[in-house]
Amino acid sequence: xxxxxxxxxxxxxxxxxxxxxxxxxxxxxxxxxxxxxxxxxxxxxxxxxxxxxxxxxxxxxxxxxxxxxxxxxxxxxxxxxxxxxxxxxxxxxxxxxxxxxxxxxxxxxxxxxxxxxxxxxxxxxxxxxxxxxxxxxxxxxxxxxxxxxxxxxxxxxxxxxxxxxxxxxxxxxxxxxxxxxxxxxxxxxxxxxxxxxxxxxxxxxxxxxxxxxxxxxxxxxxxx
Amino acid sequence: xxxxxxxxxxxxxxxxxxxxxxxxxxxxxxxxxxxxxxxxxxxxxxxxxxxxxxxxxxxxxxxxxxxxxxxxxxxxxxxxxxxxxxxxxxxxxxxxxxxxxxxxxxxxxxxxxxxxxxxxxxxxxxxxxxxxxxxxxxxxxxxxxxxxxxxxxxxxxxxxxxxxxxxxxxxxxxxxxxxxxxxxxxxxxxxxxxxxxxxxxxxxxxxxxxxxxxxxxxxxxxxxxx
Amino acid sequence: xxxxxxxxxxxxxxxxxxxxxxxxxxxxxxxxxxxxxxxxxxxxxxxxxxxxxxxxxxxxxxxxxxxxxxxxxxxxxxxxxxxxxxxxxxxxxxxxxxxxxxxxxxxxxxxxxxxxxxxxxxxxxxxxxxxxxxxxxxxxxxxxxxxxxxxxxxxxxxxxxxxxxxxxxxxxxxxxxxxxxxxxxxxxxxxxxxxxxxxxxxxxxxxxxxxxxxxxxxxxxxxxxxxxxxxxxxxxxxxxxxxxxxxxxxxxxxxxxxxxxxxxxxxxxxxxxxxx
Numbered sequence: 001x002x003x004x005x006x007x008x009x010x011x012x013x014x015x016x017x018x019x020x021x022x023x024x025x026x027x028x029x030x031x032x033x034x035x036x037x038x039x040x041x042x043x044x045x046x047x048x049x050x051x052x053x054x055x056x057x058x059x060x061x062x063x064x065x066x067x068x069x070x071x072x073x074x075x076x077x078x079x080x081x082x083x084x085x086x087x088x089x090x091x092x093x094x095x096x097x098x099x100x101x102x103x104x105x106x107x108x109x110x111x112x113x114x115x116x117x118x119x120x121x122x123x124x125x126x127x128x129x130x131x132x133x134x135x136x137x138x139x140x141x142x143x144x145x146x147x148x149x150x151x152x153x154x155x156x157x158x159x160x161x162x163x164x165x166x167x168x169x170x171x172x173x174x175x176x177x178x179x180x181x182x183x184x185x186x187x188x189x190x191x192x193x194x195x196x197x198x199x200x201x202x203x204x205x206x207x208x209x210x211x212x213x214x215x216x217x218x219x220x221x222x223x224x
Numbered sequence: 225x226x227x228x229x230x231x232x233x234x235x236x237x238x239x240x241x242x243x244x245x246x247x248x249x250x251x252x253x254x255x256x257x258x259x260x261x262x263x264x265x266x267x268x269x270x271x272x273x274x275x276x277x278x279x280x281x282x283x284x285x286x287x288x289x290x291x292x293x294x295x296x297x298x299x300x301x302x303x304x305x306x307x308x309x310x311x312x313x314x315x316x317x318x319x320x321x322x323x324x325x326x327x328x329x330x331x332x333x334x335x336x337x338x339x340x341x342x343x344x345x346x347x348x349x350x351x352x353x354x355x356x357x358x359x360x361x362x363x364x365x366x367x368x369x370x371x372x373x374x375x376x377x378x379x380x381x382x383x384x385x386x387x388x389x390x391x392x393x394x395x396x397x398x399x400x401x402x403x404x405x406x407x408x409x410x411x412x413x414x415x416x417x418x419x420x421x422x423x424x425x426x427x428x429x430x431x432x433x434x435x436x437x438x439x440x441x442x443x444x445x446x447x448x449x450x
Numbered sequence: 451x452x453x454x455x456x457x458x459x460x461x462x463x464x465x466x467x468x469x470x471x472x473x474x475x476x477x478x479x480x481x482x483x484x485x486x487x488x489x490x491x492x493x494x495x496x497x498x499x500x501x502x503x504x505x506x507x508x509x510x511x512x513x514x515x516x517x518x519x520x521x522x523x524x525x526x527x528x529x530x531x532x533x534x535x536x537x538x539x540x541x542x543x544x545x546x547x548x549x550x551x552x553x554x555x556x557x558x559x560x561x562x563x564x565x566x567x568x569x570x571x572x573x574x575x576x577x578x579x580x581x582x583x584x585x586x587x588x589x590x591x592x593x594x595x596x597x598x599x600x601x602x603x604x605x606x607x608x609x610x611x612x613x614x615x616x617x618x619x620x621x622x623x624x625x626x627x628x629x630x631x632x633x634x635x636x637x638x639x640x641x642x643x644x645x646x647x648x649x650x651x652x653x654x655x656x657x658x659x660x661x662x663x664x665x666x667x668x669x670x671x672x673x674x675x676x677x678x679x680x681x682x683x684x685x686x687x688x689x690x691x692x693x694x695x696x697x698x699x700x701x702x703x704x705x706x707x708x709x710x711x712x713x714x715x716x717x718x719x720x721x722x723x724x725x726x
Contacts, residue, residue, distance in 0.1 A: 013323065013324075015323060015324035015325065015326055016324070016326060017324060017326045017327050018324075019314050019316055019319050019320075019323075019324055020311075020312050020313055020314030020316075020319075020320065020327060021314060022314070024660065028659045028660065031690065033659035033663050034659050039658070039659050042655055042658030042659055042660075043655070043658055043659040043660045044655070044660075045653075045654040045655030045658060045660075046654075046655025046656065046658040046659065046660030046661040047655070047660045048655070049653035049654060049655055049656075050653075050655075050660065050661060053653075073639065073640055073698075074640060074643065076640075076641075076697075076698035077634075077640045077641055077642050077643040077644075077697075077698065078643055078644060079698075080642065080644065080695050080697055080703045080705065081685070081693070081695055082685050082695055082696060083685065085698065090327075090330070093330060094326035094327060094330065095326075097326050097329065097330075098326060154314070154315075157315045158315075176654065196640070197633070197643065200645070201631060201633075201643040201644050201645040202644075202645050202646075202647065202653070203644040203645060203646055204660045204661040205646065205661065205662065205668060205705050205707055206659065206660055206661055206662065206663055206691070206707065207660050207661075208693065208695075208705055209687070209691060209692065209693045209705060209707070212685050212686070212687055212693040212695060213687055213690075213693075215685075216686075216687065218290060218291070219289055219290045220289070220290075220312070221288075221289055221314065221315045222312065222314045222315065223312035223314060223327075
């Protein structure tokens with residue numbers, strides 16, 4: 001196995017459905033809470049330390065071999081918004097399809113059998129990392145980075161933001177992505193012995209509320 | 225790659241497989257693409273009316289900004305609502321039919337699970353540019369719909385949609401005199417770009433052409449199930 | 451006026467901790483655990499065989515309905531202050547009915563002992579029992595650092611209505627650091643586990659467009675009801691910064707943000723009237 005598999009998995013063009021989602025950025029733009037790159041940066045930091053941290057820890061725990069069913073229930077409990085639960089499962093199912101083509105693996109097959117309509121995306125991401133020969137830290141990195149890169153890419157389209165500014169946001173938050181990854185991996189290791197309550201549960205009220213507002217809109221550019 | 229062989233109970237991973245996990249042949253999938261406003265949705269509606277009594281069929285729409293295409297089909301009542309699914313494309317309709325087809329594959333499979341077995345699934349793309357084509361992982365054949373009002377030089381300009389689609393439909397031929405488009409020239413240019421690939425001149429308003437498109441679909445279905 | 455009227459009589463600044471010689475005062479703060487057990491009395495009512503106050507946490511029984519016991523939590527001193535460890539254990543046994551409120555807002559304040567304060571609530575609701583847990587808000591004063599943990603275990607046949615409100619800072623004041631974790635299990639199933647962290651020292655972005663966006667009052671109303679298993683209410687918005695959502699279990703969560711405690715309470719009261 002090779003570390004370059006991490007680049008394949010983290011590539012924004014990996015065909016797992018992410019392109020149709022804004023990570024809550026479209027709802028925040030519509031509500032007037034993101035109007036430029038400074039707001040985007042603040043949004044990305046908030047998402048990284050909440051939804052991003054939780055996703056990274058779930059992914060790391062799955063990569064360490066924790067029970068996907070228990071992790072999926074933990075993910076449900078950490079996602080009060082039914083719109084976000086639906087999104088997480090759809091993206092999990094799409095990722096699982098791409099992963100099984102890229103890295104055929106009995107663990108991925110078993111996950112598809114247990115969750116025919118999709119498990120939460122971070123859980124699938126962790127099992128995928130395992131199948132690709134990657135470790136818990138790699139899985140956590142993918143999840144943490146995805147939590148900021150998704151909104152940044154979407155806001156370029158939503159606000160016609162200068163793409164260099166959006167990339168600057170990603171560069172400036174990179175150090176925090178490192179720290180969130182460290183926290184996530186440490187929590188995932190603890191969860192192996194202490195159970196899923198050791199996983200972080202950081203939440204972002206406006207992401208939850210915004211997701212429901214977005215789901216109720218008749219017109220939107222992104223699915224979430 | 226046939227991962228379902230490694231685990232017969234797991235859903236198939238790869239969309240291009242001709243068999244469903246239970247071993248039955250899946251539905252034929254035909255994509256309809258083309259520029260905004262060329263009449264893709266109206267063509268889908270007309271095809272549904274032509275074919276729905278002969279075949280079990282369903283439609284997936286790829287809306288850009290709304291669910292309007294799906295809702296148009298619902299309003300026109302060309303199919304029962306459970307046979308129409310809408311995919312959201314995140315500002316990139318060509319990505320959803322070409323580069324990352326996962327959401328469309330899931331929509332197709334969910335339709336087959338919910339209302340199948342199906343003979344035919346029509347996948348309509350969001351209105352896009354002349355380079356947008358469907359992935360072979362998503363559809364078995366594709367129709368490209370352009371119209372005379374978009375400019376009679378489109379066939380001459382070519383591009384992947386015009387050149388490589390399995391069927392080219394030149395729509396709204398009834399408008400040609402009003403927009404100054406030269407139908408004969410469009411047909412000749414299309415022929416030059418496409419060699420043996422078929423072209424249909426269609427006017428839904430005048431009721432011409434759609435039978436030819438339906439006949440072409442029947443031919444593909446016969447080949448698929450042979 | 452930022453907080454509800456009940457918060458107003460609290461004096462500013464806080465009394466020094468030296469005056470709080472109460473129960474288990476240690477160099478690092480006060481440790482206090484209040485305990486409460488509600489039980490059916492065999493005559494269709496609910497009795498309280500255990501009602502233990504402890505230091506700053508005083509529990510008072512008040513007149514209730516025929517079948518429902520009522521308890522008021524009275525803060526006998528200011529706090530929690532930095533270093534304090536407060537806990538409440540409540541057990542509503544099979545078939546019992548209890549409604550708990552509080553006499554005033556709880557104000558988290560900085561303490562001389564330094565370090566963070568902890569407030570730990572453990573609540574059990576048994577088969578067929580009903581609990582309304584409706585305290586006044588928690589106000590995070592400047593310089594304070596409080597971690598609240600609420601763990602609720604509810605039997606699948608029980609009913610729970612639980613309200614939590616956090617107000618960040620008194621009127622015109624910067625907030626302290628506050629984190630709250632709320633964990634709900636219904637039967638064996640984990641239904642909700644969420645933590646909100648805000649104030650100085652909280653992870654970056656807590657006041658930004660993804661999390662609080664400048665709102666200074668945050669509240670939740672959690673309702674567990676057996677009938678929600680079959681007929682969950684549909685998700686919907688309650689204004690621009692509040693939503694009502696069915697959780698992955700027989701429970702509903704209302705999450706609301708508001709500029710201040712008064713407007714927050716209005717949203718939660720409207721939801722409570724409908725769901726409670």
